[in-house]
Amino acid sequence: MTFNSGEPVPVASVGGTVTLVEGSTFCLSAGDGDVHEGGAHGLFFRDARLISRWELRLDGQPPQPLAVLSPEAFAARFVLRRPPQPGHADSTLLLVRERLVGDGMRETITLTNLGGEATVATLALHVDADFSGLFAVKEGRPRPGGADPVVAGSELLLRDRADGTHGVAVGASGDPQVRPGTLSWHVVVPGGGSWSTEIVVQPSTGNRRVQPQFHRGQQLEHSGPARKIQAWRQVSSLVTAEDAGLTQVLRRTESDLGALLIQDPTKAGNPFVAAGAPWFMTLFGRDSLLTAWMALPLDVRLALGTLETLARLQGSRTDPLTEEEPGRILHELRLGPDSDEVLGGNHYYGTVDATPLFVMLLAECWRWGADETGVRALLPAADAALAWIERHGDRDGDGFVEYRRATDRGLLNQGWKDSFDGVNDAAGRLATPPVALCEVQGYTYAAWLARAELAESFGDPGTAEDCRARAERLRQRFAEAFWLPDRGWYAVALDHRKQPVDALTSNAAHALWSGIALDEHAAVLVERLASAEMNSGFGLRTLSTGMAAYNPMSYHNGSVWPHDTAIAVAGLLRYRHLPGAVELAQDLAGGLLDAAEAFGGRLPELFCGFARADFGSPVPYPTSCSPQAWASAAPLLLVRAFLGLEPHVPRRTLTVTPRLPERWGKLTLTDLRLGPATVRVEAERESGKVHDLPDGWTLA
Incomplete structure (x- = not known):
């Protein structure tokens, strides 16, 4: 049944777990969008966890979460801000993480400066993978140290140590500095202006990359998951x-x-x-x-x-x-x-x-x-x-x-x-x-x-x-x-x-x-x-x-x-x-x-x-x-x-x-x-x- 479209609805409090799902791909994260190690969080594909850590830091600190909105089950917007400076009650730097899953994951991070003066910001995304099976994660016994990180140009490649034919590639726009386990950006956001980067996570099986259900720069409504849900509604x-x-x-x-x-x-x-x-x-x-x-x-x-x-x-x-x-x-x-x-x-x-x-x-x-x-x-x-x-x-x-x-x-x-x-x-x-x-x-x-x-x-x-x-x-x-x-x-x-x-x-x-x-x-x-x-x-x-x-x-x-x-x-x-x-x-x-x-x-x-x-x-x-x-x-x-x-x-x-x-x-x-x-x-x-x-x- 198709229902009248409405405004995006909250899927969790900022302190709860957010679940995004599309077919055999799903992502569990905290209300600020981070995937924390040591628990059930992660990006999963075909009953295996690809990403076991996905933590964003703004000027060395976790951004403050404000809200989570989800227009569909496979997409979410995490609305955050830079913590206020000491002695100030408010912040003028807004951070929005827009996430889409579907045979991989895409996350667009946008910084918006609501103040009149340019601001300097440092973003760091810490990434790891363990390639644990779904049952192992569910039962709290994930693989220890399951990935070998390799920097290949502008991409971070993570390979399964137990099976070198499986892995995941993480690439981003915005000219990041890529090191084993980390992508980082040092940016200047002008007053009233914005800056953004698009990060794509692409699985590989049998030494062959899986084509995600989306393309770089593609609007959400034109992505594969969105087209699938539109077709579902039409019939x-x-x-x-x-x-x-x-x-x-x-x-x-x-x-x-x-x-x-x-x-x-x-x-x-x-x-x-x-x-x-x-x-x-x-x-x-x-x-x-x-x-x-x-x-x-x-x-x-x-x-x-x-x-x-x-x-x-x-x-x-x-x-x-x-x-x-x-x-x-x-x-x-x-x-x-x-x-x-x-x-x-x-x-x-x-x-x-x-x-x-x-x-x-x-x-x-x-x-x-x-x-x-x-x-x-x-x-x-x-x-x-x-x-x-x-x-x-x-x-x-x-x-x-x-x-x-x-x-x-x-x-x-x-x-x-x-x-x-x-x-x-x-x-x-x-x-x-x-x-x-x-x-x-x-x-x-x-x-x-x-x-x-x-x-x-x-x-x-x-x-x-x-x-x-x-x-x-x-x-x-x-x-x-x-x-x-x-x-x-x-x-x-x-x-x-x-x-x-x-x-x-x-x-x-x-x-x-x-x-x-x-x-x-x-x-x-x-x-x-x-x-x-x-x-x-x-x-x-x-x-x-x-x-x-x-x-x-x-x-x-x-x-x-x-x-x-x-x-x-x-x-x-x-x-x-x-x-x-x-x-x-x-x-x-x-x-x-x-x-x-x-x-x-x-x-x-x-x-x-x-x-x-x-x-x-x-x-x-x-x-x-x-x-x-x-x-x-x-x-x-x-x-x-x-x-x-x-x-x-x-x-x-x-x-x-x-x-x-x-x-x-x-x-x-x-x-x-x-x-x-x-x-x-x-x-x-x-x-x-x-x-x-x-x-x-x-x-x-």
Whole structure:
């Protein structure tokens, strides 16, 4: 969706971390633009850190930061000044750092003298590189002394000591003095005048330089990243809302998702979306699939590109080291130097939910108007995924999909709550694998129904009947095994003894989203989810406050994840006929959007699960990723769910049943592309209109 352009929005306080991202390139820096050694800061490219130090000094001192502005996710302006002279309150020398990332980095430094008298200034940029792998940086164990600096004319070259074929070149205008580790300038800035230098960081791999997505002297709007985001906006729908907060969040959503787009380097075609910065700037099965689902109103090609890329990487053999199995959908793709050490290879398959989600998304693409040829081409991959569910996912033949890692190097938990303590019972005891997760059974149920619909659409009624029967059997077995009648919620999982893991978690809400929940169970579950134990006031907690393992500052045991809350809202609206479901959905969505406004319009990966009454504002989780794909896409799922927007392009039907929160006011979707049709949807509260619906279509 394209949103009305606005003024650049602050992305961090001057004391916070600033993240810029464009595809597989991202930069983490302090609020003054400096990249400090010894932490997670750096310029990263293809899962390796190129620049580990990038510190600017003005007359030997750090400039004083004033503000950080970001017009897009891949660019920022750091506004600073020279510290005032002793005895003076003000400074007349302004310094602006304009940074752009995209297969490299460009930084333009401008000094502006606001005084009437010429001033002398000395600039020094201290640069270093360590070429550490992403995992090493994340875990706080970077390589020591990873670069050999060489001065080559006006450039500073840094080479990886461990692998001389990789490096980075730093060149600048303004006739700098270049020494190992430093570029410096001694300049005179006339009164009322300016001086600037342009610095370019260019990676090299295999002794060949990578061409950045920009040229020297090129204006930001003409750069490769800017052209990519412009193209993304041109093919996407336009959404406008009377609610200013919602509009701000959706504008940031559009920008961040566009910046997270990655083109498959092995084949030309539709893009996929990376999971999120800083640690997940790559293809993740679960994250990329759910993000593509949420973003379908933007452009169905994103979902199709995600499916095509995952199908090319689908498991074809059994390998315990990477947990690859025939038909299994990839969990994570990495390119960095430590991928083999951490994952056992560049491709890691240790996830239990990506495989059914793949089949679910394929049918949803079909409904939203994806090219039929592309959908048909992916049917063998969908059938291989269902075969994995039966042969490998269901380890003991009981009808449920469970996981157990193949070696001690794999992920202990392989659902979306994949931290080591992410699955526990009401007493806080960790579940012993094999573990059958609540939400995964729902995804599997929906996958069988998805394949049934595709089979019926493509003239295969026998397969359709078989898949529907499998789905119904699973639904009944799920109700019997997972529902806890004395508690009023679904067990988060079954353990190795097939005993319920009885904690109240947000996973149960995913059973609403997938549709596996029976009405009589869903009606009770709505009441449990509405309690103060689950509803923090800023979103749904991952774990109830009444459970022994609850910790609002934990990763998965009491925190709030925006994508998780959005899925819960979509699930509640699926059961909108039940008492309290719509009201709870509106309350959760309102809290989540309030949290987004508190975070400057950008929802983070997660935040702490303290009650709203405790602090009045959401409390950040220290290492939360931002931007993060499914958090960025979550507001789109809210919009779609509250609109009751359900197209079925092959059948030429469109369902719109709005239940919009009152605070949203009027909501309009323009240029919503549904296969060959382009329509406009207008809605307010419980009324909606669709314009430009072609002849022969049915509006429900």
